[in-house]
Amino acid sequence: MLEHFFSPKTVVVVGASREKGKVGHDILKNLVQYGYKGRIYPVNPKAEEIVGLKTYSGLNEIHDKLDLAIIVVPAHCVGEIIDECAEKKIDSIIVISAGFKESGVEGAIREQYLYQKITRHSMRLLGPNCLGLIDTQSCLNASFAADMPEKGNIAFFSQSGALCTAILDWAADECVGFSKFISMGNKTDINEVDLINAMHEDENTKVILGYLEGVKNGKDFIAVARKVSKKKPLILVKSGGTAAGSKAASSHTGTLAGSERAFDAAFKQSGVIRAHTIEQLFDFARIFSYQQLPKGARVALVTNAGGPGIIAADAIERSVLKMAELSKDTIETLRRSLPSMANVYNPIDVLGDAKSDRYRFVIENVIKDPNVDAILAILTPQAMTEIEKTAEVICEIANRTDKTIATSFMGGKRTESALKIMCQKKVPNYPFPERAISAIEAMYKYTLWQKKPAPETKKIVADEESVRTVFNQIKKTGAAYLSEESARHVISAYGFAIPKSIIATSEADAAKAAEDMGYPVVMKISSPDILHKSDIGGVVVGVKNEQEVKGHFSDIMRKARHHMPEAEIKGIMIQQLVAGGKETVLGVSYDPQFGHLIMFGLGGIYVEVLRDVTFRIAPVDINEAREMIREIRSFPLLKGVRGEKSVDMDAIVENILRLSQLVTDFPEIIEMDINPLVVFPEGKGAIAIDARIAIHVQQNKRIGGNAF
Amino acid sequence: MIPIFIASLSSLSGKNLICAGLGLKLKKDGYNIGYFKPVGFSPVFVNDILTDKDAVFLSQALEVNEPLQSISPIIFTEDVLNRLVKGETLNIRKKTIEAFDLASSGKDIMIVRGIGRLTCGTCLGFSELDFITEFDAKVIFIDKFESYIEMLDGFLYASKILKEKLLGVVFNLVPPSKLDYMKNTIRPFLKNNGIDTLGIIRKDPFLKATSIRDIMAALNGKILCCEEKADELIEHFVIGAMNLESAMRHFKKIPDKAVITGGDRSDIHVAALETSTKCLILTGDLYPNASILGRAQEMNVPVMVVSDDTATTIEKCEKLSDTIQLNNMSKIQHATEIMEKEIDFKTIYGKLGLLK
Incomplete structure (x- = not known):
């Protein structure tokens, strides 16, 4: 798959140029200059020779099998070249040229044609409007970047070409090497999913990095990321998460940046390691590229300065990592040999006068400690510090241990040459301890992800047919929202417990219903047109006797008629009053890239203020449902405080799965909430008091248009 | 020749819809139909003639190849009003009758579109009711669903005046939630008062597009x-x-x-x-x-x-x-489909003595 892009035997550059500084020249020069071993064919009808290569006036003049075509001609000529490529049976194409979708209407039409041609001829296309790609293994620099990166085990793909050039420049200074380096451009054909797949199979790639502004197909993305992340770390920066950022992304690419919560959930569910900044992307990349994964969360700090040690300890405490508790043996060994002033408990303070031998002694011993999974060695350049020598020592140890080692040599000028050493010997150094800790944390989280058991699902027994009938009925009326009765019917068909309720159309009926149900009861206006019942005084809770029922009946009716004279009123719902339990909320929203998002959180009247909610993309499995419950800040409240019994967690899990099943069976649901879902103590279940469902009203046949 | 007069209780109630639907249906069944609009209220200048916008559109939709002057003889403009109030004799009755004779010659059925209530045109000296009486036209009333009382009052009153001339009534723009109520409660009520409900057409956002x-x-x-x-x-x-x-x-x-x-x-x-x-x-x-x-x-x-x-x-x-009107071909097509489904043509044909 895509092998002609990364290791072609022959490459043709259409639009090769004699003029230095032109893209068509730089690409050819890069191909020649960095030692690509395959055959290169420049095409330019006006030139005879460019950078020492014989030039051809057209593709048909080349009598060789061509693997990869790089097209650098003006946008309006690209289509014609593609046809010629098809005749030559070239299956892999890179279009560097700009002037497509990103440039407006004409460009968009051009890109559509381009896509049609590509699919018709079963070709694969990278770009258009991209920087090109680099594969260091085959020494192929099919880009107009100014440099060739060092060989390494990091693969990088980016939706921004300009960002690529900046990173290449930076990487040269930081000894960061790459296996593959790809600019995706407009993603007309090849997109992140294809590239992640290709990098997954590439044995020279250990870590996959990417910069994304959005994904083309959310479900495909999750599927591929889930598969790949079990084998290799997939670290991504996704920009456009804020209002300003998404606006900028929209005007950059003309696509949705995608909702932050959907991406957040997608990344969590597919094991993607999310970097929040480009700096973090490479902080993480280096440790994953150089080091082994920690087996646990316990970190030992070795420092020659108290302050940075405390800072690092704080950072550990704030992360999912733990401060390692050194074994008695280690502590004894350290105590016997270190100066008495030294702290032999974690963080281990080797004191300001520590030379390289003291670092060696401590690190070698700490590494043997079974209570330690990772070590961060902190160094500040003090008067007696042997900076380079210490670096050498740490690198030497790091290269023979299977535990994770990172360093934080703090400073600037004086640490410069030590950093070079660590750079070359592949020990990740961070200028400050917090960054080192967050890199180790990313590794540990990844370890957890890899250990995660296979998803466990549960088939919910549901009355799908009756729900379909309800939805079909609603679609006929053209309404988006279901009436409360229909919504109750739908959720109960999927096994949600709901309170008993009866619709009464007269005072006498209401009184009888309440009598049968047992006081106290709740009374609610029943109308498909009134969504916010309490806003118009349409809900009374705790009605205690017949007289009250009759009084409220007429009062609610009057209010409803007064506030919403046009509304169709079906009567008044008499509902069993549910007492006790804790209020939670379940919800569904629809994301255009990823599909349905399931929400769980603390319910009740403060839900809007506290926003203590969490999201997952449907379908949700049992483990994910459990994670959702544990993830909200109010989890301790659900577990019970001050001797309270825990709520019925299994019932919540079960209900999350029911909701997930419902929206999977019925993609037309675009919005839904069950608020509150009252959860009782362990073993007592949960009951859905109120439900609201909006479905997508299908368009009639006569109207084309987009999917919703 | 049978004239069918399409009347309503208010403006923008769906008269064009029913004119088009009825006309196309009759045409499909092989009748030679004509179209007539006694008084035009939306002046438009087409081919050097001041005529009415609906008249132009509907005559095209129904493919009625008659001169526009005979399809819509009177165009109500400010100028007409001024002349009228100054006491000028406008001979509207005569002009209308002459034009109608022209427009209806050789036709089996004439679809005549009113502009509002039966009283409309009284000041011109020739009201809609006058027209209906003059040509012994059959009448279909259509109105948009708004308030029950006014609508029912209007229909019952019209029935009292028109008697057997009233073929029946059509309810338009009925919200989906009121459909059952109209079918099960209002239709029987009208039937008891001697009025046939010829159709209950639900609100269709497409027609308001x-x-x-x-x-x-x-x-x-x-x-x-x-x-x-x-x-x-x-x-x-x-x-x-x-x-x-x-x-x-x-x-x-x-x-x-x-x-x-x-x-x-x-x-x-x-x-x-x-x-x-x-x-x-x-x-x-x-x-x-x-x-x-x-x-x-x-x-x-x-x-x-x-x-x-x-x-x-x-x-x-x-x-x-x-202020949207039915003046777009794709809407006409859609409207015809709705009419085929919702209008009781059997009753209409029966009352008119038509065979199919």
């Missing part, structure tokens, strides 16, 4: 891409002034909409393009980014730039859809 071209004309806008889609119809106008998340939530629930927003809200533009949107209306004379236009082209959604601000634009658009 406005074409993108009409919007462009009303707003003096400029279409930047996909102009070939300018005849598509817009059913809903939505303002995009909220944050992206609310916009997405909102947009998803409204199919076939036009989104009105500022030219600088690229996030809203994209949200609109990702949901079911038929037109993007950008206000304040702010042009969108090239990549947005590219995306719009890719999704086949016309983008229109207008100089008004968002508030003014929505106001104009709403006014536009409030």
